Amino acid sequence: MHVSAIKEVSVKIVNASRELYAHGLVRGTSGNISARIAGTNTFLIKASGVRMKILEPEELVLVDLQGNKIRGELNVSMETPIHAAIYRARKDVQAVAHTHAPTATAFGISKTEILPLQIEMFMLLPNGVPVIPFKAPGSKALAEEVQKKIENYDAVILENHGIITVGSTIEAACNLNEMVEEGAKIQLLAMTLSGRDGMNLAKLKEKFKTENTVE
Numbered sequence: 001m002h003v004s005a006i007k008e009v010s011v012k013i014v015n016a017s018r019e020l021y022a023h024g025l026v027r028g029t030s031g032n033i034s035a036r037i038a039g040t041n042t043f044l045i046k047a048s049g050v051r052m053k054i055l056e057p058e059e060l061v062l063v064d065l066q067g068n069k070i071r072g073e074l075n076v077s078m079e080t081p082i083h084a085a086i087y088r089a090r091k092d093v094q095a096v097a098h099t100h101a102p103t104a105t106a107f108g109i110s111k112t113e114i115l116p117l118q119i120e121m122f123m124l125l126p127n128g129v130p131v132i133p134f135k136a137p138g139s140k141a142l143a144e145e146v147q148k149k150i151e152n153y154d155a156v157i158l159e160n161h162g163i164i165t166v167g168s169t170i171e172a173a174c175n176l177n178e179m180v181e182e183g184a185k186i187q188l189l190a191m192t193l194s195g196r197d198g199m200n201l202a203k204l205k206e207k208f209k210t211e212n213t214v215e
């Protein structure tokens with residue numbers, strides 16, 4: 001067992017979880033972060049029913065890539081099948097962050113994709129953030145839908161539920177989660193000011209491509 005690696009990843013997940021709580025992306029017992037243990041077919045994930053606000057390393061559970069518990073006192077998070085499906089589909093992904101970020105979640109409820117309207121968002125998520133139709137939380141059907149979409153996107157919205165972001169590190173996955181929420185807020189304000197003017201992915205790609213050209 002890679003005890004030191006597990007300890008190191010645990011501390012990172014705990015710190016990142018508390019940060020996501022502090023930034024208002026999760027409340028109560030919602031949300032979870034998971035991360036692979038390098039060199040193994042396992043990952044650590046928040047246990048079910050515990051709070052990211054006051055998360056402790058003992059409240060994480062080690063599971064295999066099928067989502068079966070290997071080590072830990074508590075029960076695995078209900079969302080574990082989604083995380084496992086992502087790690088099976090994307091070898092490059094080292095961490096997954098799932099939150100119920102309020103603005104981005106509202107976009108999911110209204111079946112509105114988040115577009116990369118702002119340049120930083122465009123650089124991170126050039127294809128935007130699609131909405132995956134509602135499936136019961138924890139279901140195999142939801143995990144399968146996420147697995148299909150995540151092959152082409154680093155962030156997805158789950159209709160009537162929340163958002164999922166992935167990254168090559170815990171920091172990257174969490175940063176993307178915050179950026180998706182920020183992008184949703186910006187899009188909401190822009191829509192309030194000018195409707196859906198300029199909210200076309202092909203046009204955005206054209207605009208940012210030309211404006212990004214370094215002389």
Ligand SMILES: [Zn+2]
Nearest residue numbers: 031079161162
């Ligand atoms: Zn959730």
